[in-house]
Amino acid sequence: MMLIDAIGTAAAILTTASFVPQAWHTFRTRDVGGISLGMYASFALGVALWLLYGVLLGAWPIIVANAITLALALGILVMKLRYGRGPGRA
Helix, strand or coil: CCHHHHHHHHHHHHHHHHHHHHHHHHHHHCCCCCCCHHHHHHHHHHHHHHHHHHHHHCCHHHHHHHHHHHHHHHHHHHHHHHHCCCCCCC
């Protein structure tokens, strides 16, 4: 593996892995009170664009990391839409 590929792979693993605890906590507790709908919507769009960028480049570390992160972010976004509104919630 070339050094540049190793750096990209390490970056992809670290950034994706850092997102997993938040996603796991949200899925487990369904607590979305501290999650900003606007932030997660723009984050998901940004990750989708990174995924497209990776696909266009054929860069597997970018593709895999952003596909996983996008799935997690969309899951949280769906939960925010589903559980984030109710009596007394904005």
